[in-house]
Amino acid sequence: MxxxxxxxxxxxxxxxxxxxxxxxxxxxxxxxxxxxxxxxxxxxxxxxxxxxxxxxxxxxxxxxxxxxxxxxxxxxxxxxxxxxxxxxxxxxxxxxxxxxxxxxxxxxxxxxxxxxxxxxxxxxxxxxxxxxxxxxxxxxxxxxxxxxxxxxxxxxxxxxxxxxxxxxxxxxxxxxxxxxxxxxxxxxxxxxxxxxxxxxxxxxxMSAEKNNKVDVSKIEALDSVMLAQSILADDDLSNDIKAHELCTAIINKKDIAPAIKIMAMIKEYDYRISLEDLEGSTKLWNEILDFSVNVPGDMNPENLNSINGGSLYLLTELLK
Structure with a gap:
């Protein structure tokens, strides 16, 4: 608690x-x-x-x-x-x-x-x-x-x-x-x-020490996404590259479930936001919205824009 x-x-x-x-x-x-x-x-x-x-x-x-x-x-x-x-x-x-x-x-x-x-x-x-x-x-x-x-x-x-x-x-x-x-x-x-x-x-x-000890070769795709999310939220910026590597590996897999792939895309988008890569974030965000039609459930453009799209807007305003 x-x-x-x-x-x-x-x-x-x-x-x-x-x-x-x-x-x-x-x-x-x-x-x-x-x-x-x-x-x-x-x-x-x-x-x-x-x-x-x-x-x-x-x-x-x-x-x-x-x-x-x-x-x-x-x-x-x-x-x-x-x-x-x-x-x-x-x-x-x-x-x-x-x-x-x-x-x-x-x-x-x-x-x-x-x-x-x-x-x-x-x-x-x-x-x-x-x-x-x-x-x-x-x-x-x-x-x-x-x-x-x-x-x-x-x-x-x-x-x-x-x-x-x-x-x-x-x-x-x-x-x-x-x-x-x-x-x-x-x-x-x-x-x-x-x-x-x-x-x-x-x-x-604040779990960087725990995150850094995970053997990524022994975890499934969904756990990799969850680990990437945890890494991007922790107090160690130097390990964020690991989140990028985990996400891109999942995104590039051909047989990955759409729901897991879009989650990895969103975490990669967060990674690019953290780098203040406005161009890369914008490009990936458009790809996420396009890909969302393949994902069952509530990951539709409306919900994605409400929950995740705000990060891109905030970054854009902060960089002005």
Whole structure:
């Protein structure tokens, strides 16, 4: 479970810190938003009154840090963690690519690295809980920072947690849209990440050592695709070439099942996205869409564009 994984990285103290902040009704963020004001302690981006947010529009409130030093994130970091958030919140099909890019910008841009540990930013997505009124309609993503101690088992520059007020059905994994509320990391849609040298990695996928030990000569095609996916998500960029080799070997096989082949094509597409190979990514993406007619099930162009196509759009915008 997420909480048990979190303990290995940062200990219980930060859990209590984040939950206490999340459940405090009179936090600086909430009080400022209710009054529709800003002060020298907060930076508001977008509309100042969250009660007036339109459907899927975005606003953010960030602690104003003296002499701020901002995180530098690689484009691949932004894209893959943004996809993790969209997956966790079941938002892939609800947002347009333009809305995904705007949300990504409000989450990552000018995030102060030298802020005190704790919640440093809140990002709101408008009218997420449609049956509620006022600010209660909005999805809230609280972004918390933690500096690991010297005794941390795994060394990271920072831990960054994206903790939302969206509650997940523990059986289906679906987001309950009736109302939101901050409970804990297991019940709420949450993504926990580790930051090192511009690279941001979901801590659920920090398995480079394990990935590097796999004997690829002894695994089947589907397992090869799953390994490629894990490699592209881990905290070691140097092993990504192995994902490329696994995927291209499957793509070039003549007797491979269409469902496995398209999965390998998608992972190869992710690899090219990670390299910021816009031309190669675009070419392969068009091939994926063309090939999808051969694949039974839900891998149709509409679903592919909603879930995977956004990566190409995000990269295109980031490279402008």
């Amino acid at each position: 997420k909480k048990s994984v979190l303990k290995c990285f940062i200990g219980l103290s930060f859990i209590f810190l984040m939950i206490s902040c999340a459940t405090t009704k009179n936090s600086n963020f909430n009080e400022s938003n209710k009054k529709n004001t800003t002060n020298n302690k907060l930076i508001v981006r977008g509309i100042e009154n969250p009660e007036k947010l339109e459907k899927n529009d975005v606003m953010s409130v960030t602690n104003n840090v003296a002499n701020p030093e901002y995180f530098e994130f690689s484009n691949w970091s932004k894209i893959r963690i943004m996809n993790s958030l969209l997956n966790e919140l079941n938002l892939h099909c609800e947002l347009t690519n333009e809305q995904k890019y705007k949300l990504m910008s409000y989450i990552f841009d000018e995030l102060p690295k030298n802020a005190s540990d704790g919640i440093v930013r809140e990002v709101r997505l408008g009218n997420f809980f449609a049956s509620q009124k006022g600010d209660a309609r909005n999805l809230v993503i609280r972004i918390g920072l933690m500096t690991p101690g010297e005794d941390a088992k795994i060394k990271n520059e920072k831990i960054i947690i994206f903790f939302s007020n969206a509650v997940k059905n523990q059986i289906t994994g679906e987001i309950m849209k009736g109302r939101g509320g901050f409970i804990n990391y297991d019940l709420n849609a949450t993504v926990m990440t580790a930051y090192n040298n511009k690279l941001l990695t979901d801590i659920m996928n």
